[in-house]
Amino acid sequence: MNRRQLIVSTAATALAAAASPALARPSGAQMSPTPPVAKKIPVIIEQLGRTRTDDYQWMKDDNWQAVLRDPTLIKADVREHLEAENAYREAMLASTLPLQAQMFEEMKGRIKQDDSSVPSPDGPWEYYTRYDTGDQHPRFCRRPRGGGAETLLLDANALAEGKAYSEVSAAEHSPDHSLFAYAEDAQGSEVHQIYVRDLETGEVLADPIQSANGNFTFSPDSAWIFWTNQSANGRPDKIFRRPARGGESTLVYEEEDEGMFIGVGRSSDDAFILITIQNQETSEARLIPASDPTATPAILAAREVAVRYDADHWADRWIIRTNADEAIDFKIVSAPTASPARSEWRDLVAHTPGRFIEGVALVKDYLARQERADANTKIVIRDRAGAEHEIAVDEPAYALNLGGASEFDTTTMRYGYNSPSTPTSTYDYDLATRTRTLRKVQEVPSGHDPADYVVERLNAPAADGQLVPVTVLRRKTTPVDGTAPLLLYGYGSYGIPMAASFSTGRLSLVDRGWIYAIAHIRGGSDKGWGWFLDGRKFSKKNTFTDFTAAADHLIARNFTRSGQIVAQGGSAGGLLMGAVANMRPELWAGIIGQVPFVDVINTMSDTSLPLTPPEWPEWGNPIEDPEAYDYMMSYSPYDQVAPRAYPAILATGGLSDPRVTYWEPQKWVAKLRPATTSGKPVLLKINMEAGHGGASGRFDYLKEVAHDYAFAIWAVERGWEAA
The missing domain is CATH 3.40.50.1820 (Alpha/Beta hydrolase fold, catalytic domain)
Structure with missing residues (x-):
């Protein structure tokens, strides 16, 4: 099917649309389509x-x-x-x-059409993406650190030319800055080709990698490229390696359990190549030392059913985030570089119920972790001596995202902040001085004033007494008298939380007098990993009843009424x-089921x-x-x-x-x-x-x-x- 264009160009239609945000109704009687x-x-x-x-x-x-x-x-x-x-x-x-x-x-x-990301410094260069006016896809670029002439690494618009679909799912430069690799999905099927460009000549090397799932990395010495294969059934099943500039491929690892996902990457300090293996409840990591990138992968800690862990290397030790020892909301342990087996794990950050440790980022002398509780996040910084301090926001609902650093030997990490009413601000945070530098504020060219909107956090009582957080966004002028239409969004699976974040698209509903609400239901990790566990398998129906409880609570609080809610x-x-x-x-006027399982x-x-x-x-x-x-x-x-x-x-x-x-x-x-x-x-x-x-x-x-x-x-x- 040819994609139907939605822009109507006639003056009469444009005037009609501008005159009223309501639907254009036909002037005469018509037969409904069959x-x-x-x-x-x-x-x-x-x-x-x-x-x-x-x-x-x-x-x-x-x-x-x-x-x-x-x-x-x-x-x-x-x-x-x-x-x-x-x-x-x-x-x-x-x-x-x-x-x-x-x-x-x-x-x-x-959307700011001529936009760019905040450059990420790495060695003599800083890397970024930008869009020119009219661009559908990003341009990947670099320039000398501190300023200088730009080098265009990849124009994804040119890559997409003549194709109905094109997505660059991953892009990465080699550690020595001589090569640039990118994975393109040209169908939407998540089957990728990986291309490698020589940055000295500008040429794309011959023989791109086929049937990849989009995940790849260079070895720390830049001599090899590792990637994950996509099987005929659409699963990541093997890790391969070949010389970074082309050559014979070698099978590095094959996962025999078809219920596991696998991937490959590098440790933060570039001391190891790491193969990750996991499903929804069990995980394992295998490591290859940077000093011997063709070595057979060694098991970091053998997989145990219902034990999840992810590992990174911190110059002289392993840092491991895990739910072992009944740490439902995860803890952080350390282990010696030479002997990281489970018996060697020692608590670094103890488990605290209800405080879910979502992730960890490392630089040379600091460890940062992102924590989630009650559907909001905070970032905690820890130095090697164990002293800690927090980066937090005192608002009812917001999104705080730890970006980490692209270098290891640095005292600067990056994070972003936004809320349903507030565009994203990107900060560089000096871990030693505890000062932050605002690097960018998301620009809304048509104009946007957060003061025109109200963000609220409600707690909807579920049938079993649990309180379900609900984030609500509305214009200040939208009455809370039961008359407003409302869109209620939910997900509730795989432990994925729904962030209370900013979206320019939602404003087209909210500015028309709609209320936009997010239900932070069980099945996600919005209130911790236990919140996820209580919404899967034989507790899955909690996900559904939490969502209807959120709708009932919004009605009871007079935000809307039954039959005037659209669920999405x-x-x-x-x-x-x-x-x-x-x-x-x-309850619903309408339901939007996007790619519904x-x-x-x-x-x-x-x-x-x-x-x-x-x-x-x-x-x-x-x-x-x-x-x-x-x-x-x-x-x-x-x-x-x-x-x-x-x-x-x-x-x-x-x-x-x-x-x-x-x-x-x-x-x-x-x-x-x-x-x-x-x-x-x-x-x-x-x-x-x-x-x-x-x-x-x-x-x-x-x-x-x-x-x-x-x-x-x-x-x-x-x-x-x-x-």
């Missing part, structure tokens, strides 16, 4: 003595691995149905095109959307899919465990679709998505449409030229945001009734 009717081909599946029938299993292309790499290979009947769904959605949302165009221009106007979530957050649509359909039983029973074995610790294994099967079946959104008065629903996906494959939203919509008794539309948008993250260009992505927000407004204002 939705596609998916054929049913019942497939009976017997599993663990249980039987289920799937009418839409035909939508999964048996050759899906090849389709991810070349979408033109998809079965004709599947493509025909997807194109019919896209055409129906476009027809249903035709009245929103002026609104989409207006919001896109607003969002674009809030993506990927595993799309599972959340499907679950709450089944559980409490009356909704076909839980089928997906977690298919071991060929990229994420299935690695995610059994998160969801359970329905192939071998009857209890897991029954629990997952009890909430699986696709399997629990039934005759109900569903709200308006928009499901989105990408044809090249290896994480949530296109057929999950396609099947969900096919089953929802004949089931709903409300008469409200069920719509599907499949990007035929992208994967999990949607469009790759910074402006093309905004068109997708504008599309989804226009649907939200349309759902609250019941735009389909005007057709």
Whole structure:
């Protein structure tokens, strides 16, 4: 499908859009478009003595691995149905095109087009990215430290020229500054080519690395490049090495457990090359000394089920963040360089329940850690003698992000601060003098005054007495009298927290009188790692009931009312959307399920899919465990679709998505449409030229945001009734 342009160029449409933020309604009576009717081909599946029938299993292309790499290979009947769904959605949302165009221009106007990152110093150079006006993609650059002529390392716009999709997922210079490598995904399938450029000649070396997953690093001596292979089933399975300037590849490590993810990198002090191995609850690291980069990797500490750790080297010792010894919210231990096995671990920062240690950054004489509690963060600095001090912010809801340092022998680390109302400020922090230097404030060219907005932190009581943090953003002029429409966002999986951060896109809703809220629900680590553990496996339903509790609390506090809320979530957050649509359909005016993981039983029973074995610790294994099967079946959104008065629903996906494959939203919509008794539309948008993250260009992505927000407004204002 050719991507439909959302900018409407006629003067009449532009004037109509500018006159009112509401939907443009047709002037005369029109027939509503006819939705596609998916054929049913019942497939009976017997599993663990249980039987289920799937009418839409035909939508999964048996050759899906090849389709991810070349979408033109998809079965004709599947493509025909997807194109019919896209055409129906476009027809249903035709009245929103002026609104989409207006919001896109607003969002674009809030982005500084000729922008650049704060340079990161490393040896004689400082590295940065920048955008010129009109650029969809970044330019990777360097200049002499302290100033001087710029060298363009990579223009990702030129790389993307003529391609429907192009994303540079990783870029890195060699430690000796002679080479620059970058990984490009040219399909959205997360299968990458890694290119290496000679910075003296400017030439890209021949024979790029194929079938990589985007993760790579140079050896500390710059002689070798290590990378992670992407298997035919879309999993990282092997680490390879070859000379940095090209040559024969050598297998360094192969992971036999298909339930593990692997990656490769360097320690902060460049003393080791590190291979990381982990799933949702167990991890292991293997190390290669920088002095012998072709050595066989040695185990740092042998893997133990339910013990997670990540390690870095601090010049004379290992620094390890771990949940060992029942340290649910993690602690930091140290170990000798020569003997880092578990028996040698000694506590450096003890475990404190409710204070989740999210990560650690090291420079020569200082250790910085980022901690999370009650859905907010702080940064703690520790010197080698053990003295500590904090960097914290006294606000109700904010995001504080430790950036660390690109050099080891430095006393400066970088961090960023923002909040839902406040654009990002980037600081360089002197660890010795405890002074900070403001390096950049995010510019909003169209104008933005944080004082025009109110940010609040609520605590919604869950059914079991837990308090669920909810971050709320609104304009000061938006009344809290139950009349405002509200978008409630949630995720709640894998221990990933939802930061109370700034987004220029959200302002296109908030400035129209909407309230934007984030529910910091269980399944994320917003209140610690225990908050995550209480929202996975056999506690997964806490994620869903926390989200509805947040909605109920917002209604009780008079921020909005039932039936005037649009719920939004993506990927595993799309599972959340499907679950709450089944559980409490009356709460929502609309639901936006972005790349939604909704076909839980089928997906977690298919071991060929990229994420299935690695995610059994998160969801359970329905192939071998009857209890897991029954629990997952009890909430699986696709399997629990039934005759109900569903709200308006928009499901989105990408044809090249290896994480949530296109057929999950396609099947969900096919089953929802004949089931709903409300008469409200069920719509599907499949990007035929992208994967999990949607469009790759910074402006093309905004068109997708504008599309989804226009649907939200349309759902609250019941735009389909005007057709």
